[in-house]
Amino acid sequence: MLKLGILGLGTVGSGVVKILEKNAENIKNKVGTEVKIIKILVNNLDKERDIEIDKNLLTDNAEDIINNPEIDIVVELIGGEQPAYDYIMRSIENGKSIVTANKLVIAKYGKRIFRKADENDAQVCYEGSVAGGLPIIRPLQNSLAANRIEKIYGILNGTTNYILTDMSKNKKDFDESLKNAQDLGFAEADPSSDIDGHDAAYKITILSSLAFERFVDVRDVYVEGIREIKSTDLELAHEMGYVIKLLAIAKNGNDGVDIRVHPAFIPEDHPIAMINGTYNCVYLHGDAVGQVMSTARGAGQMPTGSAVTADIIQVAKDINYNQREVQRMDSFLESNVTKIDEIENSFYLRLEVEDKPGVMAHIAKIFGDNNVSLASVLQKQKDNPVVPLVFITHHVKEKDLEKSLNEIKELDDVIEIKSVIRVENDI
Numbered sequence: 001m002l003k004l005g006i007l008g009l010g011t012v013g014s015g016v017v018k019i020l021e022k023n024a025e026n027i028k029n030k031v032g033t034e035v036k037i038i039k040i041l042v043n044n045l046d047k048e049r050d051i052e053i054d055k056n057l058l059t060d061n062a063e064d065i066i067n068n069p070e071i072d073i074v075v076e077l078i079g080g081e082q083p084a085y086d087y088i089m090r091s092i093e094n095g096k097s098i099v100t101a102n103k104l105v106i107a108k109y110g111k112r113i114f115r116k117a118d119e120n121d122a123q124v125c126y127e128g129s130v131a132g133g134l135p136i137i138r139p140l141q142n143s144l145a146a147n148r149i150e151k152i153y154g155i156l157n158g159t160t161n162y163i164l165t166d167m168s169k170n171k172k173d174f175d176e177s178l179k180n181a182q183d184l185g186f187a188e189a190d191p192s193s194d195i196d197g198h199d200a201a202y203k204i205t206i207l208s209s210l211a212f213e214r215f216v217d218v219r220d221v222y223v224e225g226i227r228e229i230k231s232t233d234l235e236l237a238h239e240m241g242y243v244i245k246l247l248a249i250a251k252n253g254n255d256g257v258d259i260r261v262h263p264a265f266i267p268e269d270h271p272i273a274m275i276n277g278t279y280n281c282v283y284l285h286g287d288a289v290g291q292v293m294s295t296a297r298g299a300g301q302m303p304t305g306s307a308v309t310a311d312i313i314q315v316a317k318d319i320n321y322n323q324r325e326v327q328r329m330d331s332f333l334e335s336n337v338t339k340i341d342e343i344e345n346s347f348y349l350r351l352e353v354e355d356k357p358g359v360m361a362h363i364a365k366i367f368g369d370n371n372v373s374l375a376s377v378l379q380k381q382k383d384n385p386v387v388p389l390v391f392i393t394h395h396v397k398e399k400d401l402e403k404s405l406n407e408i409k410e411l412d413d414v415i416e417i418k419s420v421i422r423v424e425n426d427i
């Protein structure tokens with residue numbers, strides 16, 4: 001028999017308990033022995049729960065799991081940085097293998113955790129940390145291992161994908177769609193990590209380290225969220241044959257990894273553009289396999305519970321058969337993140353300007369002087385003296401664009417630069 005200690009009995013923890021119980025026979029057949037929970041860490045021993053649980057399993061003392069010599073595998077489902085990181089490291093020091101869904105801890109401290117695990121002959125699995133029910137960590141480690149992967153694109157946050165889909169389909173503003181997502185239980189009471197892009201940044205950092213075998217510092221990843229996206233931009237995108245998505249991007253380069261999260265125009269006939277609502281997706285190119293795209297729900301009790309339980313099965317099987325299928329990461333190199341102002345992108349720009357002769361000429365001159373080449377221009381007709389002016393640029397260096405926008409802002413006839421959104425035409 002293999003014995004589990006679970007740290008945390010929230011939404012995902014309860015899902016894991018349900019799956020382990022419901023599919024116990026099937027899991028025993030896969031692992032070759034019974035897998036049994038012997039302790040669960042909770043905050044409140046007396047709390048009413050939506051699952052039936054033997055109260056004797058519950059403890060409010062983490063040491064009953066971390067320092068319990070009977071426990072083989074520690075399943076960390078507390079989330080957040082501390083005490084989760086400390087519990088993981090001390091459990092590994094005690095020779096236990098780890099299953100976690102903690103994206104923050106893996107993205108920020110993965111290198112230290114994997115090194116400690118290798119020193120202690122322990123395993124660390126984290127399929128649940130990226131895109132919940134979507135299988136991507138183990139496919140990168142195993143099924144796609146023969147490939148060189150140079151680029152990964154993902155929609156890695158369900159809350160923001162739901163909000164952008166709702167804004168676009170129902171012509172709503174950001175605040176209204178966010179409230180809708182919160183009322184439906186998709187968005188957290190404090191949704192800032194989701195809507196400001198940090199949640200997706202942790203996830204793409206984890207994927208990029210596996211795909212490129214390079215560790216980067218997640219604090220260097222450029223992150224821009226969706227708070228500034230207006231329904232006007234979504235409508236204009238649609239008129240021009242695009243959708244807007246919060247895109248997580250990782251590209252392997254000679255001098256570093258170009259890794260970033262920001263809203264992006266995507267051609268509306270691209271497979272990623274079809275991923276709507278709370279769905280996540282990962283789209284990558286392997287030199288042998290070609291394009292691969294996976295999609296699934298990226299959050300929720302049972303989808304994430306499914307990923308975490310699959311990791312438990314994998315680690316339990318490895319321990320039971322004295323084998324090691326989980327990838328070692330000791331050969332991974334450290335790498336820089338390419339600075340955003342060195343990156344070249346195409347941009348969508350929406351300005352509000354006075355509708356009078358010479359305005360366009362002034363703006364075009366500034367672009368030209370700063371090496372910014374225009375791909376298309378659209379002036380929306382309105383019966384007032386102030387009109388929206390929309391540009392799509394060719395690929396330009398971010399710093400050249402920024403310089404030209406700083407100059408354009410100062411022109412008397414330019415009322416405001418309303419939106420600046422990257423365009424990803426080459427995915």
Ligand code: HSE
Nearest residue numbers: 156157158159298299
């Ligand atoms: N809050 C995340 C999302 C799921 O909205 O996709 C957990 O990472």
